[in-house]
Amino acid sequence: GDSVTQMEGPVTLSEEAFLTINCTYTATGYPSLFWYVQYPGEGLQLLLKATKADDKGSNKGFEATYRKETTSFHLEKGSVQVSDSAVYFCALFPAGGTSYGKLTFGQGTILTVHP
Amino acid sequence: EAQVTQNPRYLITVTGKKLTVTCSQNMNHEYMSWYRQDPGLGLRQIYYSMNVEVTDKGDVPEGYKVSRKEKRNFPLILESPSPNQTSLYFCASSPSGGNTIYFGEGSWLTVV
Numbered sequence: 001g002d003s004v005t006q007m008e009g010p011v012t013l014s015e016e017a018f019l020t021i022n023c024t025y026t027a028t029g030y031p032s033l034f035w036y037v038q039y040p041g042e043g044l045q046l047l048l049k050a051t052k053a054d055d056k057g058s059n060k061g062f063e064a065t066y067r068k069e070t071t072s073f074h075l076e077k078g079s080v081q082v083s084d085s086a087v088y089f090c091a092l093f094p095a096g097g098t099s100y101g102k103l104t105f106g107q108g109t110i111l112t113v114h115p
Numbered sequence: 116e117a118q119v120t121q122n123p124r125y126l127i128t129v130t131g132k133k134l135t136v137t138c139s140q141n142m143n144h145e146y147m148s149w150y151r152q153d154p155g156l157g158l159r160q161i162y163y164s165m166n167v168e169v170t171d172k173g174d175v176p177e178g179y180k181v182s183r184k185e186k187r188n189f190p191l192i193l194e195s196p197s198p199n200q201t202s203l204y205f206c207a208s209s210p211s212g213g214n215t216i217y218f219g220e221g222s223w224l225t226v227v
Contacts, residue, residue, distance in 0.1 A: 034216065043220040044158075044205060089158065093209075093216065101165050102173060103148060103207070103216060107157040 002027040006090050006106035013113050019077040021109045023064075023090035026071065033057075033066055033073040034091040038108075044089070047075075080113045087111070117142045121206050121219035128196060128226055136191045136222050138206035144217075146209040147189035148173070149181065151202040152221075158205065164189055165211070196226040 007022040025033065035047040035057070048057030053068035062077045073090060090106040119140045128134055140147065148163035150173075160173030164183040178200055180192040189208075193200060206219040 036218075044218040046216070046218075049215070091158075091216075101146065101148070101163045101171060102160055103150075103163075104160070105150075105158040107155070 002031070002092055002094055002102065002104045004090050004092050004104050004106040006088075006109050008107075008109070010110035010112060013080055013111070015082055015113055015115050016079045017113075019075070019080045019084075019111070021075040021088055021090075021111070023073045023075065023106060024071050025073065025090075025092050027092055027094055029095040030068070031095050032093040033064075034093070035062070035064055035073070035075050036089040036091060036105075038087045038089065040086070047088070080111075082113045082115055085111055085113045117217065119206055119208050119217050119219040121204070121222045123222060124220065125223045126225070128224070130197055130226055131195050134193050134196060134224075136193075136204060136206075136224070138189045138191065138219060139187050140189075140208040140217070141187065142208060142210075142217065143186065144208040145186070145211040146216075147183065148207050149179070149189070149191045150205045150207065151175065152205065153202050161191065161204075193224075196224075198226050201225050 003026045032051045034049045036044045037047045048059045050057040050066035056065045064075045087108045089108045092104045122137045145166045149161040150158045152158045159175045162181040164170045204222045209216040
Protein backbone atom coordinates (compact mmCIF):
# COMPACT_ATOMS: atom_id res chain seq x y z
CA GLY A 1 0.00 0.00 0.00
CA ASP A 2 0.89 3.67 -0.02
CA SER A 3 3.35 4.96 2.52
CA VAL A 4 5.10 8.16 3.58
CA THR A 5 8.45 8.26 5.32
CA GLN A 6 9.74 11.38 7.05
CA MET A 7 13.14 12.01 8.50
CA GLU A 8 13.26 11.19 12.14
CA GLY A 9 13.32 13.99 14.62
CA PRO A 10 13.34 15.86 16.73
CA VAL A 11 15.11 18.59 14.80
CA THR A 12 16.63 21.42 16.82
CA LEU A 13 17.89 24.58 15.10
CA SER A 14 18.97 28.06 15.96
CA GLU A 15 16.97 31.00 14.67
CA GLU A 16 17.82 31.94 11.04
CA ALA A 17 19.22 28.49 10.29
CA PHE A 18 18.31 26.60 7.12
CA LEU A 19 15.70 23.90 7.47
CA THR A 20 15.23 20.69 5.53
CA ILE A 21 12.79 17.96 6.52
CA ASN A 22 12.97 15.00 4.20
CA CYS A 23 9.88 13.20 2.97
CA THR A 24 9.71 10.29 0.55
CA TYR A 25 6.69 8.35 -0.53
CA THR A 26 5.58 5.11 -2.10
CA ALA A 27 2.46 5.20 -4.26
CA THR A 28 1.25 4.38 -7.72
CA GLY A 29 0.57 7.09 -10.24
CA TYR A 30 0.67 10.75 -9.30
CA PRO A 31 -0.69 11.33 -5.81
CA SER A 32 -1.27 14.76 -4.33
CA LEU A 33 1.34 15.66 -1.72
CA PHE A 34 0.93 17.88 1.32
CA TRP A 35 2.78 19.33 4.25
CA TYR A 36 0.76 20.02 7.36
CA VAL A 37 1.89 21.85 10.48
CA GLN A 38 0.63 21.38 14.02
CA TYR A 39 1.50 24.04 16.56
CA PRO A 40 1.49 23.09 20.23
CA GLY A 41 -2.02 22.36 21.46
CA GLU A 42 -3.61 23.09 18.10
CA GLY A 43 -5.04 21.20 15.14
CA LEU A 44 -3.59 20.56 11.70
CA GLN A 45 -3.03 23.39 9.29
CA LEU A 46 -2.25 22.95 5.64
CA LEU A 47 1.16 24.47 5.02
CA LEU A 48 1.57 23.77 1.31
CA LYS A 49 0.67 21.27 -1.36
CA ALA A 50 1.57 20.02 -4.84
CA THR A 51 -0.69 18.01 -7.07
CA LYS A 52 1.55 17.06 -9.99
CA ALA A 53 5.17 16.31 -10.75
CA ASP A 54 7.59 19.26 -10.64
CA ASP A 55 5.04 21.48 -8.93
CA LYS A 56 6.47 23.63 -6.16
CA GLY A 57 4.29 24.41 -3.20
CA SER A 58 5.17 27.43 -1.08
CA ASN A 59 3.78 29.30 1.90
CA LYS A 60 5.17 31.43 4.75
CA GLY A 61 8.71 31.01 3.44
CA PHE A 62 8.46 27.23 3.27
CA GLU A 63 8.86 25.40 -0.02
CA ALA A 64 8.62 21.83 -1.29
CA THR A 65 8.98 20.45 -4.80
CA TYR A 66 7.19 17.34 -6.06
CA ARG A 67 9.95 15.11 -7.43
CA LYS A 68 8.50 12.10 -9.18
CA GLU A 69 11.90 10.67 -10.15
CA THR A 70 13.01 10.46 -6.51
CA THR A 71 9.48 10.12 -5.04
CA SER A 72 10.26 12.94 -2.67
CA PHE A 73 8.66 16.10 -1.32
CA HIS A 74 11.25 17.63 0.99
CA LEU A 75 10.28 20.68 3.04
CA GLU A 76 12.72 23.61 3.13
CA LYS A 77 12.94 27.06 4.65
CA GLY A 78 15.86 29.40 4.27
CA SER A 79 15.69 31.06 7.69
CA VAL A 80 13.62 29.59 10.49
CA GLN A 81 12.08 31.55 13.34
CA VAL A 82 11.19 30.56 16.88
CA SER A 83 7.54 30.73 15.83
CA ASP A 84 8.15 27.86 13.37
CA SER A 85 8.53 25.44 16.27
CA ALA A 86 5.87 22.81 15.65
CA VAL A 87 5.29 19.28 14.37
CA TYR A 88 5.40 18.89 10.60
CA PHE A 89 3.59 16.12 8.76
CA CYS A 90 4.08 15.02 5.19
CA ALA A 91 0.98 13.43 3.65
CA LEU A 92 -0.15 11.76 0.46
CA PHE A 93 -3.57 11.48 -1.18
CA PRO A 94 -3.66 8.87 -3.94
CA ALA A 95 -4.69 9.70 -7.48
CA GLY A 96 -6.87 6.65 -7.80
CA GLY A 97 -6.81 2.88 -7.60
CA THR A 98 -7.71 0.70 -4.66
CA SER A 99 -6.32 3.13 -2.10
CA TYR A 100 -8.22 6.16 -3.41
CA GLY A 101 -9.67 8.09 -0.49
CA LYS A 102 -7.00 7.05 1.94
CA LEU A 103 -4.91 9.98 3.13
CA THR A 104 -1.60 8.64 4.44
CA PHE A 105 0.60 10.60 6.83
CA GLY A 106 4.22 10.35 7.75
CA GLN A 107 5.04 9.96 11.42
CA GLY A 108 5.69 13.66 11.94
CA THR A 109 8.87 15.62 12.66
CA ILE A 110 9.16 17.79 15.74
CA LEU A 111 10.98 21.05 15.03
CA THR A 112 12.30 23.23 17.84
CA VAL A 113 13.90 26.57 17.03
CA HIS A 114 15.96 28.34 19.68
CA PRO A 115 16.60 32.10 19.78
CA GLU B 116 -16.26 30.79 6.32
CA ALA B 117 -15.25 27.33 5.12
CA GLN B 118 -14.80 25.06 8.07
CA VAL B 119 -14.95 21.59 9.54
CA THR B 120 -16.53 21.55 13.00
CA GLN B 121 -16.04 18.81 15.54
CA ASN B 122 -17.81 18.32 18.83
CA PRO B 123 -17.02 17.79 21.60
CA ARG B 124 -13.52 19.26 21.62
CA TYR B 125 -12.70 17.70 24.95
CA LEU B 126 -14.30 14.70 26.64
CA ILE B 127 -13.51 12.40 29.52
CA THR B 128 -15.69 9.32 29.62
CA VAL B 129 -15.79 5.88 31.22
CA THR B 130 -15.16 2.49 29.69
CA GLY B 131 -18.20 1.07 27.93
CA LYS B 132 -20.28 4.25 27.77
CA LYS B 133 -21.29 4.86 24.16
CA LEU B 134 -20.29 8.18 22.73
CA THR B 135 -20.50 10.04 19.43
CA VAL B 136 -18.12 12.66 18.10
CA THR B 137 -19.87 14.80 15.53
CA CYS B 138 -18.26 16.28 12.44
CA SER B 139 -19.87 18.78 10.12
CA GLN B 140 -18.56 20.62 7.07
CA ASN B 141 -20.09 23.58 5.24
CA MET B 142 -18.25 23.24 1.93
CA ASN B 143 -20.45 20.64 0.22
CA HIS B 144 -17.49 18.26 0.07
CA GLU B 145 -17.96 14.69 -1.10
CA TYR B 146 -15.05 13.23 0.86
CA MET B 147 -14.87 13.04 4.65
CA SER B 148 -12.67 11.02 6.97
CA TRP B 149 -11.61 10.44 10.56
CA TYR B 150 -8.09 10.10 11.98
CA ARG B 151 -6.58 9.49 15.34
CA GLN B 152 -3.26 10.91 16.44
CA ASP B 153 -1.13 9.10 18.99
CA PRO B 154 2.41 9.89 20.17
CA GLY B 155 5.00 8.13 18.07
CA LEU B 156 2.41 6.81 15.63
CA GLY B 157 1.45 9.97 13.77
CA LEU B 158 -2.02 10.15 12.27
CA ARG B 159 -3.85 7.01 11.27
CA GLN B 160 -7.04 6.86 9.28
CA ILE B 161 -10.04 5.25 10.98
CA TYR B 162 -12.79 5.49 8.36
CA TYR B 163 -13.48 7.51 5.28
CA SER B 164 -16.45 8.29 3.06
CA MET B 165 -16.36 9.16 -0.61
CA ASN B 166 -19.98 10.32 -0.63
CA VAL B 167 -23.36 9.90 1.03
CA GLU B 168 -24.04 6.29 2.07
CA VAL B 169 -20.51 5.24 1.00
CA THR B 170 -18.04 4.46 3.78
CA ASP B 171 -14.81 2.43 3.90
CA LYS B 172 -12.42 1.26 6.58
CA GLY B 173 -9.11 2.96 7.03
CA ASP B 174 -6.10 1.55 8.84
CA VAL B 175 -7.55 1.30 12.35
CA PRO B 176 -11.35 0.83 12.19
CA GLU B 177 -11.71 -1.61 15.11
CA GLY B 178 -13.97 -0.29 17.85
CA TYR B 179 -15.43 2.51 15.72
CA LYS B 180 -18.47 3.01 13.55
CA VAL B 181 -19.42 5.79 11.17
CA SER B 182 -22.41 6.83 9.12
CA ARG B 183 -22.89 9.22 6.22
CA LYS B 184 -26.61 9.84 5.91
CA GLU B 185 -26.16 13.36 4.60
CA LYS B 186 -23.32 15.09 2.86
CA ARG B 187 -22.37 17.58 5.54
CA ASN B 188 -22.17 15.22 8.54
CA PHE B 189 -19.90 12.30 9.34
CA PRO B 190 -20.21 11.24 12.98
CA LEU B 191 -17.74 8.88 14.65
CA ILE B 192 -19.36 6.41 17.05
CA LEU B 193 -17.61 4.53 19.82
CA GLU B 194 -20.13 1.88 20.86
CA SER B 195 -18.14 0.64 23.85
CA PRO B 196 -15.10 2.85 24.40
CA SER B 197 -11.96 1.38 25.94
CA PRO B 198 -8.88 3.10 27.39
CA ASN B 199 -6.85 2.30 24.25
CA GLN B 200 -9.16 4.65 22.37
CA THR B 201 -7.85 7.58 24.38
CA SER B 202 -6.48 9.80 21.65
CA LEU B 203 -6.74 13.03 19.69
CA TYR B 204 -9.25 12.68 16.87
CA PHE B 205 -9.44 14.72 13.69
CA CYS B 206 -12.17 14.93 11.11
CA ALA B 207 -11.36 16.07 7.57
CA SER B 208 -13.21 16.88 4.38
CA SER B 209 -12.27 17.46 0.76
CA PRO B 210 -13.86 17.91 -2.63
CA SER B 211 -13.58 14.80 -4.78
CA GLY B 212 -10.03 14.48 -6.06
CA GLY B 213 -8.48 15.31 -2.71
CA ASN B 214 -6.34 18.22 -3.83
CA THR B 215 -7.33 20.31 -0.80
CA ILE B 216 -8.12 18.69 2.52
CA TYR B 217 -9.55 20.63 5.45
CA PHE B 218 -9.21 19.45 9.03
CA GLY B 219 -11.30 20.14 12.08
CA GLU B 220 -9.65 21.44 15.24
CA GLY B 221 -9.50 18.05 16.88
CA SER B 222 -11.30 16.28 19.70
CA TRP B 223 -9.37 15.19 22.78
CA LEU B 224 -10.95 12.00 24.09
CA THR B 225 -9.96 10.28 27.34
CA VAL B 226 -11.47 6.94 28.31
CA VAL B 227 -10.94 5.92 31.94
